[in-house]
Amino acid sequence: MARLITFVILFLFWIMLSGMFDAFHLSLGVLSCALVAWLSSDLLFAGGKLPSSPRSLIGLALYLPWLFWQIVVANVQVAAIVLHPRMLERINPQIIRFRTRLKTPFARVTFGQSITLTPGTITVNVDGDEFTVYALTDDSAGSLPGEMERRVAAALEGEKV
Amino acid sequence: MLSFIVALVLAAAVFFFAVGTLGILRFPDFYTRLHAAGKCDTLASMLALFAVALFTLQDWTFAELLVSLKILAIAGFVFIASPTACHAITRAALVLGVEPWERREGKK
Numbered sequence: 001m002a003r004l005i006t007f008v009i010l011f012l013f014w015i016m017l018s019g020m021f022d023a024f025h026l027s028l029g030v031l032s033c034a035l036v037a038w039l040s041s042d043l044l045f046a047g048g049k050l051p052s053s054p055r056s057l058i059g060l061a062l063y064l065p066w067l068f069w070q071i072v073v074a075n076v077q078v079a080a081i082v083l084h085p086r087m088l089e090r091i092n093p094q095i096i097r098f099r100t101r102l103k104t105p106f107a108r109v110t111f112g113q114s115i116t117l118t119p120g121t122i123t124v125n126v127d128g129d130e131f132t133v134y135a136l137t138d139d140s141a142g143s144l145p146g147e148m149e150r151r152v153a154a155a156l157e158g159e160k161v
Numbered sequence: 162m163l164s165f166i167v168a169l170v171l172a173a174a175v176f177f178f179a180v181g182t183l184g185i186l187r188f189p190d191f192y193t194r195l196h197a198a199g200k201c202d203t204l205a206s207m208l209a210l211f212a213v214a215l216f217t218l219q220d221w222t223f224a225e226l227l228v229s230l231k232i233l234a235i236a237g238f239v240f241i242a243s244p245t246a247c248h249a250i251t252r253a254a255l256v257l258g259v260e261p262w263e264r265r266e267g268k269k
Contacts, residue, residue: 016234019227075177075204082184082197093193093261116244119200122192122251123244134251134261136196 006044007037059155060110066151070118078119081137092138099129100149107156114148163215170212177205190262191254199247203239210236 014029015021081090102108112123115133125132184197214232217225 013234016227016230019224071200071204075180075201078184078196078200079177079180082180082187087187088189091188091193093190093263095261112248113241113244116248117200117203117240119196122196122199123248124252124255134192134255136193 002042002044003037006040007033009044010036063110063151063155067114067117070114070148074118074120077139078136091136093134093136094138095124095132095134097130097132100131101129102149102153102157104157107152110156111149111152114152118148163219167212167216170208170215174205174208174212177201177208181205191259192251192261195247195251195254199243199250203243206239207236210239 010033011029014033018025018029020026081087084090100108100111102111108126108129112126112131115121115123115131120136120139122134123131124134178201181197181201184201185194188194188197210232214229214236217229217232219225
């Protein structure tokens with residue numbers, strides 16, 4: 001099953017990249033996608049297991065627009081710091097550690113990537129449930145884990161906010 | 162109308178690229194510079210790619226849609242690869258013991 005879904009995804013990608021619909025190119029696509037799906041389906045779905053429900057995908061789709069808006073807001077804040085004449089008084093780099101309540105690896109990765117994407121914070125290390133984050137200012141350090149973790153938990157683990 | 166929106170998005174992209182570059186020059190140490198390099202550039206390149214994808218869709222033909230989708234696929238790749246690289250470089254620097262800049266009271 002995981003192989004079949006891998007094949008479908010790969011083949012859609014093939015069609016998008018090739019844009020040719022004659023028999024020769026389509027059969028080449030079927031052959032190569034089948035080969036890749038057969039060899040490496042366990043890369044896309046770890047261990048060949050499908051996600052238990054499609055809900056995590058829907059949650060991710062709902063989470064991404066919010067994340068993108070956060071990236072824009074945070075970029076404007078960093079731009080303000082960069083352009084500030086006395087910039088060195090505005091920043092206070094520090095390393096903070098906190099524990100997360102996210103359980104699945106996928107949710108933790110999403111959370112870590114989200115932290116790194118929003119300016120002002122970089123995920124340095126994830127060890128079990130402990131996150132090490134490098135923060136640029138006091139504000140960005142104080143905002144973690146905060147709303148972002150709640151959103152990831154709601155989107156990917158179905159927790160009530 | 163379309164080219165107006167495209168120009169607006171491109172202008173935003175140029176602004177964030179400029180801020181990112183300025184940040185690399187102005188920030189005091191390796192890690193803070195990585196902030197400027199890794200984040201502003203992510204948003205800026207995504208905005209630029211989005212503008213180009215939009216600009217391709219002049220007539221809404223299928224061929225144009227495919228080209229737009231390819232460009233958006235690049236944006237998706239940047240969206241995943243950029244924070245991963247940023248995290249990897251930061252962690253490598255910490256492991257190697259690059260000293261982070263710290264603010265000291267009474268000293269600038």
